Each structure stands twice: as structure tokens, then as C-alpha cells.
Amino acid sequence: MNFDPSHSKRSFSSVGTRPIRPDGVDKVTGRARYGADFNMPGQLVGRILRSPHAHANIRKIDTSKAAQLPGVKAVLTAADLPDLTDGDAAMYDILDNCMARKKALYDGHAVAAVAAIDARTAKQALKLIEVEYELLPHVTDVDQAFAPDAPLINDTIFTTGVDPKPDRPSNVLMRSQFGHGDVDAGMASADFVVERTFKTEQTHQGYIEPHACVASVSSDGTADLWVCTQGHFVYRQHCAQLLGMDASKLRVTSSEIGGGFGGKTHVWAEPVALALSRKVGRPVKLVMTRDEVFRASGPTSATSIDVKIGALKDGTIIAADATLRYSCGPYAGAWAEIGAMTAFACYKLENVRTVGYEVLVNRPKTAAYRAPSAPMAAFAVESAIDELAKKVGMNPIDFRIRNAAQEGTKASYGPVYGPIGIGPTLEAVKNHPHMKAPLGKNQGRGMACGFWFNFGGQTCTDLNIGKDGTVSLAVGTVDVGGSRASLSLVAAEELGIDYSQVRTVIADTSSLGYNDMTDGSRGTFSSSMATISAARNAIKILRERAAQMWDIPVEDVTWEKGHAVAKGETHGNLPKLSLKEIAAASGTTGGPIAGHSEIVADGAGVSFATHICDIEVDPETGATKVLRYTVVQDAGKAVHPTYVEGQYQGGAAQGIGWALNEEYIYGKDGRLQNAGFLDYRIPVCSDLPMIDTQILEIPNPNHPYGVRGVGETSIVPPLAAVANAVSNAVGVRMLHIPMSPPRILAALDA
Amino acid sequence: MMAGIAVSTNINSDNAEFLCHADETLLDVLRDRLGLMGAKEGCGTGDCGACSIILDDRLVCSCLVLGAEAEGGRIETVEGMAQGDQLHPLQQKFLEHAALQCGICTPGFLIAAKDLLAKNPDPTEEEIRFGLAGNLCRCTGYDKIVRAVQDAAGVMRGADHEF
Structure with missing residues (x-):
């Protein structure tokens, strides 16, 4: 959707405040109705x-x-x-x-x-x-399924994206490739090279409902x-x-x-x-x-990733190469492709190549999980970047700042970036007190960066003004964590009325036009864009009605702070008309007043974050304890900052669980051995510290308020940030996620 | 088929009577027979705490209690926390701190926190974290939940009546 950039807004009265969410009271009193809380007669x-x-x-x-x-x-x-x-x-x-x-x-x-x-x-x-x-015969491991002699899951699968076309079927569905420059020549000219293979295990989104x-x-x-x-x-x-x-x-x-996270x-x-x-x-x-x-249901891909990165003595990354194998379950998917696109997206690279392979395994069909595929690629790349910084003799943060992508950088997956937040998040981390805090024995600090595309998509919104002047906003993006509050703020901002005057609901499929899902961090981004557009359409009608009430040309009516204002020398003395007054008269000035919007919300601004993690490792048992954690992320514009912080904290917590403990464990019989919350243990309250957040606001030029999606990027850096922290604590590079106590002990013994 | 056991209880200060099967959980009774849907089933195995209730001053997972075991018992659920339109301080602080995102775990956390503060009105952060370790939240990372409980504990200590 294109909008007039002159209508961009940079100073706000409602947006950026932190009111209580409209669905809050029902959720703390047990009245809110979730999937299992509904019954029908004769059911x-x-x-x-x-x-x-x-x-x-x-x-x-x-x-x-x-x-x-x-x-x-x-x-x-x-x-x-x-x-x-x-x-x-x-x-x-x-x-x-x-x-x-x-x-x-x-x-x-x-x-x-x-x-x-x-x-x-x-x-x-x-x-x-x-x-x-x-x-x-079955196969559940991604590397075993990739091998040429693996049990075949679907004999109609011939790998696509390779030339010549294979003459026999395999479990490798598709090969994809991204990048630019001459990676082999670049690597040959490198003064320092790090080459590693990393592995991550399959996790579940773990929604409680x-x-x-x-x-x-x-x-x-x-x-x-x-x-x-x-x-x-x-x-x-x-x-x-x-x-x-x-x-x-x-x-x-x-x-x-009750939670989704892609699942x-x-x-x-x-x-x-x-x-x-x-x-x-x-x-x-x-x-x-x-x-x-x-x-x-769920889960995410298990992965196996080869990374090779070369740098010059001055700290410039001269070549970057990765091969990523992602499990898809037994059906087609494009998960490695996304991993291959995101792997090096944080960096400004002359020579970069990523190759992804989609691998079928006898596990549940892979589903999206918060920035799907990006955390594993970031784990591999950010771990190798840390090692390379050490080889070059730079500290990991200066090494990243030196190579960070900027406005105008051609991304490793193709497009050229507009204004982006990777540099500012790195500078903020560099200057954060967390980076200067002392560490004790068996403790380590790690940091890592993360990227997510963000998505816009098809969106449809109805804004209806009642006869009493209060506003009903019907949106079609499911509210997964507070977006009704954010969208009420946006409608209030645009109309110039109080937040309490707007009620936002999620309309059913018979009451509103088609909407894409709440995925790709698009909920607040896309529905706020549609809400702004709907509100501006309503304001146009409000101005027309005021003009009619005053009997003056509509061109002479402006909309200011919830009121129609007559302008010019001839009309300047007319008292302004409030939204309430215009709404009350609507029955005699042309009927109900509403604004609608049906858009494709193009221009989702890409998102970057940098995280810091302090961890203590018990060398006797391999047990870990996260001591301190900090998230710095660009929000573009934080509509409701408390819920933005919540997204940062929640993603970090999921990433910490993935890094340290969560994994699907299969027996030789191909059966899942830990299908419950007792044995698939997600972080509990006593596992985590407070999670500090810092919101940066580098406006997205494609959104009227500068909003970027914020929901997913926060899960991208933690796997690597935690792994770098553990590696620094124990002095051994951790190559396999999750870093459960047995794996840490094995790494220490190796 | 109708081999129901007659059970008399008190739920949120009201007397309640129901019939249930011998193998029926208290959670199923609350949700399916009594229409109290605040307690949620997240796992059915006592691992997630979403079905937390207080039975005779004891915090329990109602999925691990049989309906018949509630005979003569006194049950507190999330539906009984607010007094009329007056929210319990924990409910109010959960809202103010945005200690919920999806909210499915919230009833369980509120009940667990109520039980914790009844036994320890001035808990440290660590005591809160261990006191709530039987309740899973996948959205918040617990930061805002812990702050809400700390804040509510302060309000409750300063109040001139019990909650």
C-alpha cells in the first residue's frame, strides 16, 4: 500500500503510551474464552x-x-x-x-x-x-536422512534445484542458493578462516493451550x-x-x-x-x-549447518559460506531456504553464498516457529563470527560493528536495505552497562545479533463510529499478545480521541474481508496501517458532514484533535464541532459514519536485534544458570512499549530454552520419548533472571508511524548469545544445541 | 452407565453439589459440569499449572485431583478472586504490569501467587520465582509476572484487610 509520505506522523499523543489492554479484565478473571472454553448444544x-x-x-x-x-x-x-x-x-x-x-x-x-x-x-x-x-524402515535424524543410502520416505521426491536432475529419488526435496560475489576467491584471500559444523535439535513452540x-x-x-x-x-x-x-x-x-508462535x-x-x-x-x-x-503438531526443524567465514587482518569479512540442512518432517517445506536467506543478513559482505537443503524425515510436519528457521542459522553464523573475531584479535562487538550491514547494503539474500537498526543495536550494546559488569569464576558472557524480514500481507479493517461518537474497530488479525490495545491506540491517535473511546474486536470470517494470518510479525504492523487508512477515510466523511452542518465547502474544514475546525477568514468564527456532535447528527446528514480499508500492507521494515547473555556453568555437572540477559531491538515505533518489551522478553526466554534444554528425543524405534512438559522442559520462573530490554526506534519509512513488526526477531539471537556465553565460560566451542548438562560435560571431556 | 458419585463442596464461598464418575478429574468437573472455565487444561499431567486451584488451603493441580476427592472440601478458583467489580490486587497488578500476553496461564499464576502470598506475604524475588516454578508461561519470560507479584505483595501488606 502506498501512502502520502507527507502524512507520516512523528509526534504522538496516544501511540507510545501504556494503557491497560481491553481484553485484560476478562483474562484475569477467567471469563476470556479460549479454544476449549466453548460448547454447543448437542455437541x-x-x-x-x-x-x-x-x-x-x-x-x-x-x-x-x-x-x-x-x-x-x-x-x-x-x-x-x-x-x-x-x-x-x-x-x-x-x-x-x-x-x-x-x-x-x-x-x-x-x-x-x-x-x-x-x-x-x-x-x-x-x-x-x-x-x-x-x-x-524409518529415519528421524536430519543427517542420516540426507545420506544417499537412507530409508526412503517418499519415492516420488527427486531433488529440485540441482543440475542435472537426479536419476533416483531421495529424501532431499530441494536445493536453494543465495548470495553474490566470488566466495571461493574471497576465501582464498582471507588471512583468517573459521570452518565449523553445527547442529540444532528439534523444538516445539510450546504454547500452553x-x-x-x-x-x-x-x-x-x-x-x-x-x-x-x-x-x-x-x-x-x-x-x-x-x-x-x-x-x-x-x-x-x-x-x-493461548499461544501460537507459528504453531x-x-x-x-x-x-x-x-x-x-x-x-x-x-x-x-x-x-x-x-x-x-x-x-x-508443531515442531520446528532439526538442523545441521556447515559455516566457513574468512576475514582479513584489518577485521573485514572477505567471504562467507554456509550449507544448511533442515528437516521438514515427511512433507514438502522451504525451511532451509529461509535459513539460507537469513544466515548472513546482519552483515555487509562482498562475497557470500548460502545453500539450503530441505530434508524429509519421519517426524511431524515442520511448522513455523517464531522467525522460522532464522535462530538455527544465526546460532551457526554468530558462533563462527565470535571465533573469527578472536582469531583476528578484535573483541566480538567491534568486529561485528565493523562488518554490520547499513542503509544501502545489498543483503546476502538479494534486496538493498533502507534505514536499518543493526548498527544502532550494536552501538547500544557496546555502551550498555551490562557489557562492563564483572564476571566471576565459571561465568561467561556472550553476545549475538539476529535478523528477521517481517511481513505485511493482506489486511482489512472496519472502523465504525457509533451514534454516541464512540468507535468500534473490527480487525481480522488475531490478537496473540496485546494488539487490540495497540490498534485502539492507533485509532485514537488518528481520530484525536481518547483510547477509552475505542473498542477493538477480532471479527469473524463472515463479518470482514479476507486477512492473512497473524504471522511474520505482521499483526500490529499491517492492521495499524489499515486502521490508519480506515480512520483517515472516516475523517474525510466527518469533515464532509461538518461542512454540511455548517453549510460551507468541505475544503474549508480541517480535522484537529478530534474536532472539525472551520478555517479561513469567513468561517474562522464558527465554533468547532466534536466527533460526538457530528456523530449525533449523522442520522440527518447522510447516515452512519464509517471508514474502511482493504490493503496489501507492503513495506514491512526489516528488523534487527543484539542480545547479551551472562551464564554460569557448573563444571562438575554441566548445569547452567543464566545470570543476566539484555535485549536491544529496533521497533521502528513502539505503539504500546510494554507489549513490545513483552515480545522481546518472551522471544528471549524461548530462545534460552532452545539453547539450553529443549529437544525432541527419538528412540531407535522412531518414537518420540518425551511428549510431555515433564520431559520436554521449557524454562520455568526459577530458571530465568529478569530480562532487560532496550527499545530503539529507527522509523520504518514505509509505515505512516514508522512501525516495524517486533514479535519474532527476539528469538533469533539467543541460541548464539547463550552458546557464546557458555563457550566463553568453559573455554570450549559449543557446536550442538541444546547445551544440556550431558552435552556440556561431553564437550568438556572431548 | 449412570454411576455418579454425589459430591458436596464449597466453591468460592458458595455451596456446590455435583455428580461425577469415579475417574473424573476435579478439573473436568469444574469445567464441564459446573461451567467454571477459568482453570485450563494445558497438559493433564500436573506439569503446567494452568489448572491450579486452592483446595482446603492447599495449592493443587485440579487435573491431578479426582472430583470425588473434593467431598466436603473448600475450593478457590480464579473466578472467586475479584469481589464484585473490585479486582484482587494480584489481578490489578497483572493488568498494570502487562504480566500476560495470551493469558491462558494467567488464572493458574494468579491462584499460585495468591497461595504464595498467603504463606509468605513479603517474598524475595527468588522466593517468588521458586514459588511460581510449577506454572508454565510461554509468552512473557516471567519478568513482568514477577514484578506484578512483587507490586501486589506490597499493596496487600499495606492494606487494612485480608484478600
Whole structure:
């Protein structure tokens, strides 16, 4: 969307303040309704049967005993769903992941479902479904799956992006490459080179709310879906397309969402719940257990990454090279491609090359997780950069400042940067008191940088002015962490009224035009852009109505601080009209007053952060304790600074968990061994210190207020910042994430 | 099929009676039979604390308690914290400090913090962190939660009545 740059705003009255969020009271009193907090009359309970095998042909499913159990109203297998075998490949994969058609491709893959009168009957029914499996060789490790002799997951996969085309299938779906310059010549001229291979394990987004939905399909084909999702419009489109429904007949309402972090951008059980409801003619509620959440939803890629970076004596990075292998689960993905794009995005490089390989494994289908793919690439690159700085003889921060990308730098993934924040975050870190604080025995300090693209996307907003002059704002981007407060602030700012006069709601799919998901840090960026545009459209009408009330030309009416003001010598003495007064008269001046906006929110400003971590390592046990942590990140313009800080702190905490403890552990049998919060341990309150934040504001020139997305970048630097801290504490370079006590002890013994 | 056990309890100062199966959790009873949906099921195994309630002055995961065990018991849930439109200081401070993002863990944290402050009205940061270590939050990194509890503890110590 293009807007007149002269309409950019740099001084604010509402934006930048910190009011209490409009959905807050409901959330502290237990009134807020999440995915599992909704029920419909006559509702049945849905449950899904999942494969215990990592890789198996499904020879036969006998559901007859389950169907005969009293209280069971429907049993469903892939045979009851549309066969998309010859249709769109991406849609086939989505549906096959929801319900396996021919093969079970991972431990936890859905193979059948039931709807019954209550949960205990549904659970009992699952035990009566007989599935005959033919076990196949499996592979769950990304490096083993990459090897030429690996068990084959899909014999129709021939690696794309390589020349010549391979003559036999493999688990390597696609090769992608980015960069510019002559990397080999640059590397040959380097005075110092660091070459390392790094590995990261698979993690889960770990949202506390399991996936949950209530589906109701009527016999006339109209349907309702209540669901916790990051994108109800996308869920509608996918469910309708998968099940052969008209999108307009399916109304999807997004519940309050109990965390998503990318994991609720994909449909899992929702098409199954709709299909069950359609089959039985009653509403069906389907809520995943935590075990199912771990085994069948999420997770991020496991990776294996080779990095080689060369520098000259003066500290200039002369060449940078990386090869990145990312696991996709058993279906197509482009995760290594994103890793390859982000790996060196923080730096100004003459010669840079990154190659990504998408690798199929018998694990759950990889899903987006907060700045998907970037943290692992940053771990590898920022670890190698730290080592290289030492070789060159510079401190890691000056080495990074010397090589940081600037406005006008051609990014390693192609585009030329506008005004960016990597340099300022580094300078802020250099001058931060944290960097000068003393360290004790067995303690180390690490720092690292991170980048994320940010995204804009399709966005639609309605701003309706009530007869009493208060404002209803309907947006279509799901609120994952306070965006209703931010968007109310933006509407108040633009209209010149108080924050308390605006109520923002997330509209359902039948009440508003299409919106992309809340992903790519786009929620506040894109919906604030649309809100500003909608408010400006409303102000145009407010000015027209005031002109009509005064009987003067509209050109002589301006909008100032919530009032229409008549200007010029002839009208200067007219008393100004408030928004309330104009709204009260709207019935006789042309009817309801509203502003709408339907845009593609182009121009999401790229985002950079630099983090500092202090850690203590117990050399006897390998246990670690994060002592101090600081986040510095560019927000463009922080609309609600408290929620911006929250995004910085939350991303850092997730990254710390990833760095130190979280990982999917598979047995030789291909089964997930830690599908629960006891054994997949995310950081708890006593694991972390306070997380200090510093918000920088380098305005995004493409947004009227300078806003950049802030949600994701904060998870990019922590893996490397923590690894650099541990490496400095123990004097050994850490190459494998997470740095759990056994891995630290092994590194110390090596 | 109807092998219900009759149970009498007191929930948030009101008497409550219900029938439940012998294997039904108190969490399911609260949510599915009594319509009290403030307690959430995050794991069903006592690892996340989202279903925290206070049963006879003891902080418990209601997913690990059977409904039948609540016979004669006194239950406090998040729904009972505010008095009319007067929020409990913990609720108020959670809002002011933005100690929630998605909010799914918030009822459990509020109950756990209420229990902590009842036993230790002036906790150190470390005591708060260990006192709340049974509750998982994936959004906030806990910083603002700890500050909210510290702030609320101060308000409650200075008040002339008990909360």
C-alpha cells in the first residue's frame, strides 16, 4: 500500500503510551474464552487415533467394532475424506497430515477419528479400531536422512534445484542458493578462516493451550467453526478447500488464543472435526491432549549447518559460506531456504553464498516457529563470527560493528536495505552497562545479533463510529499478545480521541474481508496501517458532514484533535464541532459514519536485534544458570512499549530454552520419548533472571508511524548469545544445541 | 452407565453439589459440569499449572485431583478472586504490569501467587520465582509476572484487610 509520505506522523499523543489492554479484565478473571472454553448444544466429543509407528504402510483399518460401541456416532478414516491424490500437491499434503491416506509417516500421525457422546466413550472407541500396519524402515535424524543410502520416505521426491536432475529419488526435496560475489576467491584471500559444523535439535513452540475447536455443519451445508488459530481466514480457506465447501458457507470465529508462535498457522484437527460433524449432523468438539500436541503438531526443524567465514587482518569479512540442512518432517517445506536467506543478513559482505537443503524425515510436519528457521542459522553464523573475531584479535562487538550491514547494503539474500537498526543495536550494546559488569569464576558472557524480514500481507479493517461518537474497530488479525490495545491506540491517535473511546474486536470470517494470518510479525504492523487508512477515510466523511452542518465547502474544514475546525477568514468564527456532535447528527446528514480499508500492507521494515547473555556453568555437572540477559531491538515505533518489551522478553526466554534444554528425543524405534512438559522442559520462573530490554526506534519509512513488526526477531539471537556465553565460560566451542548438562560435560571431556 | 458419585463442596464461598464418575478429574468437573472455565487444561499431567486451584488451603493441580476427592472440601478458583467489580490486587497488578500476553496461564499464576502470598506475604524475588516454578508461561519470560507479584505483595501488606 502506498501512502502520502507527507502524512507520516512523528509526534504522538496516544501511540507510545501504556494503557491497560481491553481484553485484560476478562483474562484475569477467567471469563476470556479460549479454544476449549466453548460448547454447543448437542455437541459430541471427537478423538483421533494416531500411529505408534514412525513409518508404515496402512494395509487395513477395521472400524466396525468401534462403530458398534453404544454412544459412538461416527467413525472416520481417510476413506471418508476427499481424495486429493491428483489435485493440488500442497493441499494433498495438508489433508494427508490431518489423516493419513496410505502411509503413517511419523509417530503420532492421525489414522482414524471418532465422534461419541462423551470423552470416555470416544477414548474407548479408539481402542476398538484395528489398524493393520506394514512396518517400513524409518529415519528421524536430519543427517542420516540426507545420506544417499537412507530409508526412503517418499519415492516420488527427486531433488529440485540441482543440475542435472537426479536419476533416483531421495529424501532431499530441494536445493536453494543465495548470495553474490566470488566466495571461493574471497576465501582464498582471507588471512583468517573459521570452518565449523553445527547442529540444532528439534523444538516445539510450546504454547500452553492445546489445539481445540468446535465444528458444526448443518444439513444445508452451512457451517461454523470455533477455533484457536492465528489465522481464521486462512483456516476457513483451507478447511473449505480440503472438504469441498464454499468458503462463504463456513464461518470461522477465532477464540482467544493461548499461544501460537507459528504453531497455530496450520490446520491439524479442524478439517477432521468438520468432517465428523458433517458425517453425523451434530456439533463436534475436538481438543488435543498435550501428548498429541507434541507428537502431531508443531515442531520446528532439526538442523545441521556447515559455516566457513574468512576475514582479513584489518577485521573485514572477505567471504562467507554456509550449507544448511533442515528437516521438514515427511512433507514438502522451504525451511532451509529461509535459513539460507537469513544466515548472513546482519552483515555487509562482498562475497557470500548460502545453500539450503530441505530434508524429509519421519517426524511431524515442520511448522513455523517464531522467525522460522532464522535462530538455527544465526546460532551457526554468530558462533563462527565470535571465533573469527578472536582469531583476528578484535573483541566480538567491534568486529561485528565493523562488518554490520547499513542503509544501502545489498543483503546476502538479494534486496538493498533502507534505514536499518543493526548498527544502532550494536552501538547500544557496546555502551550498555551490562557489557562492563564483572564476571566471576565459571561465568561467561556472550553476545549475538539476529535478523528477521517481517511481513505485511493482506489486511482489512472496519472502523465504525457509533451514534454516541464512540468507535468500534473490527480487525481480522488475531490478537496473540496485546494488539487490540495497540490498534485502539492507533485509532485514537488518528481520530484525536481518547483510547477509552475505542473498542477493538477480532471479527469473524463472515463479518470482514479476507486477512492473512497473524504471522511474520505482521499483526500490529499491517492492521495499524489499515486502521490508519480506515480512520483517515472516516475523517474525510466527518469533515464532509461538518461542512454540511455548517453549510460551507468541505475544503474549508480541517480535522484537529478530534474536532472539525472551520478555517479561513469567513468561517474562522464558527465554533468547532466534536466527533460526538457530528456523530449525533449523522442520522440527518447522510447516515452512519464509517471508514474502511482493504490493503496489501507492503513495506514491512526489516528488523534487527543484539542480545547479551551472562551464564554460569557448573563444571562438575554441566548445569547452567543464566545470570543476566539484555535485549536491544529496533521497533521502528513502539505503539504500546510494554507489549513490545513483552515480545522481546518472551522471544528471549524461548530462545534460552532452545539453547539450553529443549529437544525432541527419538528412540531407535522412531518414537518420540518425551511428549510431555515433564520431559520436554521449557524454562520455568526459577530458571530465568529478569530480562532487560532496550527499545530503539529507527522509523520504518514505509509505515505512516514508522512501525516495524517486533514479535519474532527476539528469538533469533539467543541460541548464539547463550552458546557464546557458555563457550566463553568453559573455554570450549559449543557446536550442538541444546547445551544440556550431558552435552556440556561431553564437550568438556572431548 | 449412570454411576455418579454425589459430591458436596464449597466453591468460592458458595455451596456446590455435583455428580461425577469415579475417574473424573476435579478439573473436568469444574469445567464441564459446573461451567467454571477459568482453570485450563494445558497438559493433564500436573506439569503446567494452568489448572491450579486452592483446595482446603492447599495449592493443587485440579487435573491431578479426582472430583470425588473434593467431598466436603473448600475450593478457590480464579473466578472467586475479584469481589464484585473490585479486582484482587494480584489481578490489578497483572493488568498494570502487562504480566500476560495470551493469558491462558494467567488464572493458574494468579491462584499460585495468591497461595504464595498467603504463606509468605513479603517474598524475595527468588522466593517468588521458586514459588511460581510449577506454572508454565510461554509468552512473557516471567519478568513482568514477577514484578506484578512483587507490586501486589506490597499493596496487600499495606492494606487494612485480608484478600
